[in-house]
Each structure stands twice: as structure tokens, then as C-alpha cells.
Amino acid sequence: MLIDHSIKELSNLLKKKEISSVDLVKESYSRIEEFDLKLHSFITIKDKTIALKEAEEKDKNIKNNSSIVYGLPFAVKDAYVTKDLRTTAGSKILNDYYSPYNATVVEKIAKAGAILIGKNNMDNWGHGASNENTNYQIPHNPWDMERITGGSSGGSAVAVSTRMVPFAIGEDTGGSIRNPSSMCDISGLKVTYGRVSRYGAIAYASSLDTVGPMAKSVEDLSYLLEIMAGYDDHDSTSSTQKVENYHKYLEKSIKGKVIGLPKEFFGAGLDPEIKKTVLTAIKIFEKLGAKIQEVSLPHFVYGVSIYYLIALSETSSNLGRYDSFRYGDKRELFSNESIRRILLGTYALSAGYADKLYKKAQKLRTILIQEYETALKTCDVLLGPVTPSLPSKIGEMISDPVKNLLEDLYTGTVNLIGAPALAIPAGFSEENLPIGFQVVGKKFGEGELFQFGYLYQQETDWHKKLPPIIQNVKD
Numbered sequence: 001m002l003i004d005h006s007i008k009e010l011s012n013l014l015k016k017k018e019i020s021s022v023d024l025v026k027e028s029y030s031r032i033e034e035f036d037l038k039l040h041s042f043i044t045i046k047d048k049t050i051a052l053k054e055a056e057e058k059d060k061n062i063k064n065n066s067s068i069v070y071g072l073p074f075a076v077k078d079a080y081v082t083k084d085l086r087t088t089a090g091s092k093i094l095n096d097y098y099s100p101y102n103a104t105v106v107e108k109i110a111k112a113g114a115i116l117i118g119k120n121n122m123d124n125w126g127h128g129a130s131n132e133n134t135n136y137q138i139p140h141n142p143w144d145m146e147r148i149t150g151g152s153s154g155g156s157a158v159a160v161s162t163r164m165v166p167f168a169i170g171e172d173t174g175g176s177i178r179n180p181s182s183m184c185d186i187s188g189l190k191v192t193y194g195r196v197s198r199y200g201a202i203a204y205a206s207s208l209d210t211v212g213p214m215a216k217s218v219e220d221l222s223y224l225l226e227i228m229a230g231y232d233d234h235d236s237t238s239s240t241q242k243v244e245n246y247h248k249y250l251e252k253s254i255k256g257k258v259i260g261l262p263k264e265f266f267g268a269g270l271d272p273e274i275k276k277t278v279l280t281a282i283k284i285f286e287k288l289g290a291k292i293q294e295v296s297l298p299h300f301v302y303g304v305s306i307y308y309l310i311a312l313s314e315t316s317s318n319l320g321r322y323d324s325f326r327y328g329d330k331r332e333l334f335s336n337e338s339i340r341r342i343l344l345g346t347y348a349l350s351a352g353y354a355d356k357l358y359k360k361a362q363k364l365r366t367i368l369i370q371e372y373e374t375a376l377k378t379c380d381v382l383l384g385p386v387t388p389s390l391p392s393k394i395g396e397m398i399s400d401p402v403k404n405l406l407e408d409l410y411t412g413t414v415n416l417i418g419a420p421a422l423a424i425p426a427g428f429s430e431e432n433l434p435i436g437f438q439v440v441g442k443k444f445g446e447g448e449l450f451q452f453g454y455l456y457q458q459e460t461d462w463h464k465k466l467p468p469i470i471q472n473v474k475d
């Protein structure tokens with residue numbers, strides 16, 4: 001299996017001509033053909049003959065190209081607009097939508113020579129934590145076909161976990177990269193707000209949306225961020241802060257660094273198996289020389305409420321453009337979950353309630369930012385679980401909207417404060433379900449997160465495990 005190699009290894013093999021881009025693209029499609037009818041990780045797949053033609057072109061020009069992703073196939077969450085493939089955002093409202101341009105992130109990766117092969121399944125508009133809120137077929141977790149993939153970037157997590165592609169691009173507004181990464185045993189990065197351009201990302205909640213990579217390892221993520229990050233004229237919220245050589249952080253020691261454990265991250269509601277796994281991961285960091293310190297975020301208890309008041313207010317405004325005149329098919333096609341969100345958001349913004357709800361949430365957001373900043377003054381990073389529960393059975397979450405909201409307990413506040421967070425595999429439950437943890441850093445501290453994550457992955461091999469469904473695949 002070629003796609004099990006790291007991005008760096010694949011790139012070296014391609015440059016030495018030991019493998020070809022055509023080999024990789026063929027492997028991608030053969031895996032998709034074998035598994036995706038059951039897994040539903042893609043909404044739209046590029047015509048194979050077109051992708052193979054692109055790969056042949058790459059093989060001819062490989063000598064003149066040094067980019068590490070040159071000739072590699074990849075997939076993107078269907079939240080990013082693409083010129084030649086339809087973009088649905090997981091909703092039938094955009095079932096036939098073709099964008100006249102590519103999202104900046106797609107453009108950058110394609111310019112670096114990677115080959116887009118398809119658009120991944122997602123909760124529509126990013127609304128969800130289980131991927132059950134898609135208007136297409138619900139994706140299945142490759143570790144247990146009866147369970148959810150996590151969401152909303154569930155399709156991308158499945159595609160990477162089953163090695164259909166070496167990497168994918170997800171989107172994280174309140175946990176949507178970290179949650180499915182953790183539930184499908186892959187590595188995912190939520191970037192600092194503004195680190196990667198949002199141009200061409202279908203907006204869910206504009207002050208929280210971030211564009212990030214999902215891959216098999218932290219090493220791969222570090223190389224991908226170097227390509228994706230940077231200022232973009234088309235997105236005034238993208239940062240001019242210099243893009244670093246993130247892979248240079250790999251292998252730097254973390255001796256003496258301080259990891260903060262917010263005590264609110266380990267309280268009631270956390271699944272005991274997840275708690276145990278995260279505490280075990282902490283021991284590895286201690287062994288690597290890090291110091292552990294307990295911290296407190298007193299307003300964390302309001303986190304989910306603040307997150308949802310702000311996210312839903314913003315989404316009620318953003319989704320106003322799908323009125324069947326400017327964009328999209330008829331509004332009756334909005335899912336129940338999205339209708340609920342539009343109604344709540346409109347209510348929170350309406351005259352007479354805005355002060356009590358939306359403005360209050362904004363004030364509390366500022367308090368949370370200050371609390372995180374204080375914690376990150378005494379600590380280099382914070383560490384905690386990604387989700388409070390293991391992947392549930394398909395059907396459970398969608399019938400329990402509150403459980404769905406609580407999935408964002410540990411992830412949503414990180415988006416409110418705009419900091420980066422890295423989710424990495426940390427083990428499995430008794431029922432062999434993946435469990436991850438997240439490391440939260442200082443703004444623009446992605447390099448430091450890679451440092452922690454990479455060293456952890458040198459000590460463990462959780463990220464190398466393959467889901468049962470593909471264990472015996474021969475290519």
C-alpha cells in the first residue's frame with residue numbers, strides 16, 4: 001500500500017522515479033471503488049480519466065518541481081468551492097452548484113502540484129458533530145461500521161483513515177477537524193484564526209471558521225501548513241504574520257516546557273475511557289521532560305452556550321444568501337438541524353433580545369479570551385480531550401440535538417479565542433474505538449504544537465494503526 005507512506009516518503013519515491021503519480025492516483029481510485037460504496041466519505045468524485053491525465057502530466061514534469069505534495073492525490077471537504085467539481089456543502093440546496101473559481105486553499109495546493117480527486121462528505125453547512133446531518137448518504141466509521149465518523153469533516157477523516165488519499169483539507173468552526181480526526185484515528189490541525197485564507201470556504205460562522213489539514217501524522221501536517229498558510233488579498237481577515245518552516249520544529253526537545261491541564265476539561269460528562277487515555281498520554285509528555293501544571297478557566301462552563309449563540313447568530317446571517325434567487329435551490333431543502341439553527345440565531349440577534357443574548361455572549365467571549373491568555377502565560381500549551389464521548393451508534397446523536405451540541409464542549413471555546421489546536425490519536429477504547437487528545441497553543445504557535453505532537457508520535461504508534469476494514473487490502 002503506497003498511500004500508507006508519509007508525504008515526505010512519497011515525495012522522495014516520486015522524485016527518484018521509484019513510483020509514479022499515476023500509481024498513486026490509481027491506488028486512490030481503487031481504494032475508493034472498493035470501500036466508498038459502504039463508507040460514503042465522498043459526495044463527488046472526479047472523473048478518473050481526468051485525474052489520471054493530470055497524473056501523467058505530473059510524472060512528465062516531476063524533475064522541475066520541488067514541492068513536497070507534487071503528484072500526490074488529495075481530497076477536500078465539500079465546504080470549499082472548486083471550479084471543475086460541484087460544491088454542495090453537504091446540502092441539497094447546492095446540489096447543482098458549480099463555482100466560477102477555486103477556494104484559495106485548493107488553488108495553493110493544486111499550484112504546488114497535488115491532484116484534487118474529490119469532495120468529502122460533511123454535515124451540511126458544517127452544522128454538526130457526527131456527519132449525520134448530511135443531505136447525502138451518512139458516512140460510516142471505518143473502525144466500526146455502525147458508528148458515526150464524527151463531524152462535520154467526517155468524510156475527510158474517513159478518506160485519510162482508510163488511505164484513500166494521503167491527506168485532506170477540513171474546516172473547523174467549533175471542532176469539525178479535531179472531532180472526526182479523533183474518532184477515526186488520524187491527526188488534524190485547527191489553525192489560528194487568520195493563518196489560512198478562508199476565501200472560497202462556504203461560511204458557517206465567519207468569526208470562528210478555520211481551514212486546516214487532516215493527515216496520517218503530525219509530520220505530514222507540518223509540511224501541509226507551509227503550503228496552505230499565508231496572507232491572501234481576497235480575505236481581509238487572513239494574517240500577514242510570516243509563514244514559518246513548520247517542519248523545522250519537529251524533533252526539537254520539549255524538555256522543561258509546561259503543559260497546562262485545565263481542570264474543567266476533566267470534570268463531569270467526560271467518558272471514563274477517554275479520561276484514562278488522555279491521562280496516559282500526559283505521562284508520555286512527562287517522560288519527554290515536560291512539566292505538568294493544573295490551570296483553571298472559570299468561565300469555561302458557559303463555553304457551549306457562548307459558542308452556540310455566536311455561531312448560530314452568524315450562520316443565520318450567512319445562510320440568508322441561499323434564497324433561490326442569488327444562490328441555491330428552494331429553502332425548504334434546509335435540514336431540520338439547520339432550520340433550528342437559523343431560527344435560534346435570528347432570535348438571538350432580534351431587537352429586544354440582542355442585548356440579552358448576542359451581546360452578552362460577545363462579552364463572555366472576551367472574558368474567555370482573557371482566561372485562556374492568562375493560562376497560556378504560565379504554560380506553553382494546554383492539553384485535554386477532544387470530545388466527551390466515544391463515537392456513538394448512527395442514529396443516536398441525530399435524535400438527541402443536545403448531545404450533539406455537547407460534543408463541542410472541549411473544542412468550541414478554542415475557536416472562540418482563535419487559538420490553534422492539534423488533535424492526535426492516543427489509543428483505543430475496550431471496543432476498539434479510536435480516542436484522541438488535543439494540544440492547544442498560543443496564537444500562531446502552530447510550530448510548537450507540531451513539536452509536541454511529533455515527539456509524542458515518535459513514542460507511540462496509535463497513528464499508524466489501520467482500521468479493520470482495510471487491514472488485509474493488497475494493491
Ligand code: GLN
Nearest residue numbers: 126128129173174175176
Ligand atoms: N459541532 C459544531 C457545530 O455544529 C462544530 C462544527 C464545525 O466545526 N463546523 O457547530
